[in-house]
Each structure stands twice: as C-alpha cells, then as structure tokens.
C-alpha cells in the first residue's frame with residue numbers, strides 16, 4: 352500500500368482513545384491488505400489494533416504544518432562533544448551504531464510489538480515529514496532498575512543507524528551558579544546541530560531538582576532551561592529520556608514526552624528467554640531445570656537474571672564435569688542475600704521436600720512428579736513420598 356507509514360501513524364492517532372468504529376474499519380483494511388498479499392503491512396496494523404488500550408502509552412504523531420525533513424550534519428568520530436567551561440569535563444559521550452552490540456532486549460509480546468511499531472515510525476520519519484506530518488520524536492522510558500531501558504535505547508539507535516549523544520549528567524551538573532543551565536543549553540545545541548539521538552539517561556537527576564527545597568532558585572532555572580530546550584528539540588530530532596523514578600519528575604517535563612513506555616520486570620516466559628540467551632548453549636539444561644530457574648527468578652529484572660547466568664557460567668568453567676546445577680543455584684541464592692527476598696528463595700535454601708511441594712503446587716509452573724524427579728535426580732516414588740509426607744506434615 353502506498354503511504355503505509357502515514358496510514359499507520361494516522362491509525363495510531365485515531366486509536367489513542369479506543370474507538371470501535373475505527374477498529375472495525377482498520378480490520379476491514381487488514382483483511383483487504385491480506386487479500387492483496389501485503390502480509391507485513393497487515394501484520395503491522397493488526398498489532399496496533401491488538402494493542403489498543405494496553406498500558407504501553409505509545410501516543411500519536413502530532414500533525415503540524417512543518418515540512419522540514421530530518422536535517423542535521425553527520426556526526427563523525429572526529430567531532431568532539433561540548434565540555435563544561437570550568438572543569439573541561441565532557442557533557443556527552445558519543446556512541447556510534449557500529450560500537451553497539453548487535454543484540455536487543457527481550458520483552459513480552461505486546462511490548463515488543465509496540466516498540467517495533469515505534470521503530471517503524473521513526474525509520475520512516477522523512478516520509479512522514481514530507482507529507483506534512485510531524486511525528487512524535489521524544490520518548491520516555493521508565494520502570495524498575497535493570498529492566499533493559501538503557502539497552503533498549505542503544506538498540507533503537509542501532510536499528511535507526513543513528514549515533515547516540517549520551518548526556519553525562521555528572522559533567523552537566525555544575526556547582527557553579529548558572530553553569531548547569533548553560534551546559535544544558537550547550538548540550539542541546541550540539542545535539543540539534545547533528546543527525547543523532549540525544550539520550551538523557553537517569554534523567555530524574557536534573558528533572559527532579561525543581562521541587563527540592565534545598566536547591567531553589569538556580570535549580571528552578573535549570574529545569575526551565577530544560578523545558579525550553581526540550582520544546583525546541585521536539586521539532587528537530589530524537590530524544591530518549593530514561594528514569595527509574597518517574598514519580599519524581601516534574602509534570603511539565605513529563606508532558607514534553609509524547610511517547611512514554613513503562614518497562615516492567617519480565618514475566619515468566621520472558622525470564623525463560625532471557626535465561627536461555629544468557630546461559631551457555633552447550634549447557635543443555637533439562638526442561639525441569641529451566642522451569643525451576645524461571646520459577647526462582649520471579650521478581651528478578653533482566654539484569655538480575657544476567658548476574659545469575661554469569662554465576663552459573665563461572666561455576667561451569669571452574670568445576671567442569673563436576674558442575675552440579677542444583678547446588679550452584681542454591682549457593683547463588685545464599686550468596687545473593689537481600690537481592691530478591693521472596694519465599695521462593697527460602698524454599699530453595701530449606702529442605703528439598705518443602706521445595707518439591709512448592710514447585711508442585713505453583714499455579715504457573717506446577718511441576719509434575721516426573722519433572723521433580725528429573726530436577727532432584729531422584730526416583731518418582733521418592734518424590735511421591737516427599738509430597739505425601741510434606742502434605743501430612745503441613746496438616
């Protein structure tokens with residue numbers, strides 16, 4: 352279909368508030384596209400309709416009169432980022448797409464689909480602008496620590512083949528009066544000059560200052576400068592901001608971001624995928640062992656899962672054929688005290704009989720006696736005895 356990106360953007364705008372009539376028309380369009388063999392486009396629209404009303408707040412493109420296409424000079428490794436005038440500390444670090452790992456964070460299906468749809472819009476920015484539609488260029492990522500927000504920002508930049516200008520907030524915030532606001536202006540002026548994505552990671556450090564009673568005056572000015580800079584940038588280039596503390600953000604700043612995506616902790620299917628990606632391919636875990644790992648990692652972030660996987664890798668490297676899966680997981684749980692306090696943790700540290708019953712009655716995993724026998728390396732009759740004696744013990 353000609354002008355597909357525009358249709359996609361319009362559809363997203365129309366579905367911002369769920370609307371059955373629009374959804375029905377879109378379903379007709381999807382069917383027509385499928386009939387014409389335009390499977391990819393049909394799939395894109397289908398994802399959009401499926402995600403209507405979901406918590407991921409991908410907002411519509413803003414239609415404005417501007418016809419200026421995405422401009423800016425090319426950033427090359429010889430271009431130096433701006434520096435703080437007093438300390439000479441760089442205000443940003445530039446990361447080129449070739450320096451980013453060719454990997455993407457793993458998210459659950461609906462979130463991935465929404466991110467793909469945003470990427471499609473951003474990849475077609477010139478087409479949209481050429482048609483008089485100015486797309487939403489500012490994205491806010493928020494959510495718990497270690498869930499893959501920074502990873503996602505780097506992935507987006509790589510997909511778009513844009514360099515990332517990563518603001519260094521420690522260099523940006525100065526103890527000299529007036530300097531922080533000037534640094535922010537200089538940073539934005541630099542980003543606006545080049546074709547790039549401006550990444551403001553741990554964004555709350557600057558944005559929250561306005562309400563801090565100890566830091567009035569000067570800091571109010573900093574936030575106001577930031578607001579002005581964001582307003583100008585919104586018509587010029589991509590900005591991605593990241594925070595773990597969205598509640599601390601100034602509402603005025605929050606409103607500057609048309610697209611806001613909450614990155615949650617992974618659900619169990621996602622945890623399984625992250626584990627399988629991080630664990631050595633030649634480990635050949637049994638189904639019951641993978642199931643056990645996804646169970647014990649409930650409440651873990653992607654980063655916590657990567658840490659557990661690294662621990663397992665280290666043990667394999669040291670112990671070789673003597674590697675004991677169950678003992679390794681148990682010692683990790685003991686060594687990572689306070690990281691993830693849940694009763695699953697206690698069950699792993701405690702008696703195997705108790706752990707078996709927990710795994711057996713868990714509604715999501717519900718491990719059969721056969722699976723438990725495989726996991727514990729025991730006969731099924733032993734597991735059956737454990738379960739019966741535990742049930743009695745509990746009565």
Ligand SMILES: Nc1ncnc2c1ncn2[C@@H]1O[C@H](COP(=O)(O)OP(=O)(O)OP(=O)(O)O)[C@@H](O)[C@H]1O
Pocket residue numbers: 455456457458495496497498499500501502503594595625652653654655657
């Ligand atoms: N969703 C995910 N899929 C795959 N790996 C992940 C995911 N989330 C986190 N990880 C792993 O954890 C590491 C750290 O993630 P990242 O730095 O992106 O988290 P973050 O959300 O930015 O955390 P913070 O809020 O603490 O800055 C990644 O490099 C990756 O190895």
Ligand SMILES: [Mg+2]
Pocket residue numbers: 500501502552593
């Ligand atoms: Mg981060």
